Amino acid sequence: MLAPLARRDALSDTILSYPFAAAVALLGPLAGLAPRGLPVWALTLMALSGVLLARGGALARLRPERWTSAAVLAFLALAAASVAWSPSGRAALTVVEIGYIALSATLAGACIADLPEDAARRLGWLFVGGLLAGILIFSLENALDHPLHRWVNGKAADDLSVSEGNVPKRAAALLALLVWPAALVLRRHGQRLLAPALPLGYAVLSLLQPSRSAIVGIGLGLAVFLAAQRWASATRRALAAALAAAFAGAIPAAWLFERVLDLDHAPWLFRSAQHRVEIWWRAAGRALETPLLGQGIDASRSLKPMGETSQFDPLTENLLPLHPHNAFLQVWLELGAVGAALALAVALLVLAGTARLERDDQPYALASFTAALAMVSTAYGIWQAWWMAGMLAAGLMLVLATRVPRNGGRGDGR
Secondary structure (H helix, E strand, O other): OOOOOOOHHHHHHHHOOHHHHHHHHHHHHHHHHOHHHHHHHHHHHHHHHHHHHHHOOOHHHOOOOHHHHHHHHHHHHHHHHHOOOOOOOOHHHHHHHHHHHHHHHHHHHHHHHOOOHHHHHHHHHHHHHHHHHHHHHHHHHHHOOOHHHHHHHOOOOOOHHHHOOHHHHHHHHHHHHHHHHHHHHHHHOOOOOHHHHHHHHHHHHHOOOOOHHHHHHHHHHHHHHHHHHHOHHHHHHHHHHHHHHHHHHHHHHHHHHHHHOOHHHOOOOOHHHHHHHHHHHHHHHHHOOOOOOOOOOOHHHHOOOOOOOOOOOOOOOOOOOOOOOOHHHHHHHHHHHHHHHHHHHHHHHHHHHHHHOOOOOHHHHHHHHHHHHHHHOOOOOOOOHHHHHHHHHHHHHHHHHHHOOHHHOOOOOO
């Protein structure tokens, strides 16, 4: 953790300056309207945090958590080495993107974790207000057929690609992560009923948008939240077991779903789910060709068909639609068993970190973790910069929420 700062007053004054406060307040609207802007948000927060830590004389004394840092660095080293055998032309850029997300987590996480409680209280309200604005913008855009997005991008009123496309789905996924730290801010202010009402209300709203992954994410998040209220430790162990099973069983599960259960032809599954099964099977097959170190980072978008066929889309230049729509298979495909072991270690260490939170805070962290776990299992490339930045944002806002003084107190005044 961050060592005591020599200039706490300077940090307290500076952290509430317009750039940092604006970044926190704009997170919700950005997630609700322009999800692909999240990488810029992460880079901005990283730069601001680096400056703030340097001003406080704490940058040289920064001590990240040892085991998590070691696992992340080992994973980055493998990803960087795999650029040499990856067929993707943007493999090196992907490593850079993973790297700056990791650096943002280190710098911004340390900066926020050492906030004075008065500063955290004010920033917490800015975050909650911004998130509510983001949810309102997202809801109005969905209800009115995305007028802002159509105006910005010059889309015609009859262009269905807007309402059924990726922008509302990305926004829905990000908001499904961010409602949990916002709810925790409310809970720290003593709002025992209003806090869970926020994610529950968003779950109802999510039924009106096109992302099934976001619906599953917020739904499972709610279930885990309820379980963790009473059995936080047992819930955490169950999530750890689910993570281990997902990494160990990703390839066998793909074989089971496609070859044994024939789910890509199951009439009771909607078409996109059937297509997912086929994609998973193709990804698993290629992963088995290079089981130790994988095909190389970002290879998913550049694998060429080698006689494979598809009942859902023509296979011309690419075997997969950019990624396997499953993080566990993507890691196996691109970085093999070594990458899967390192990624599992990082995820387990992050999950274990929730045990260090206060008991009443843990259900919110576990719910957000579960929502992310559910969505990376069914949608989005795990290295997409906006998605990594969204998970980073949820983690940072959880750290911020834990610094908010309970019951709206004035805090420690540091």
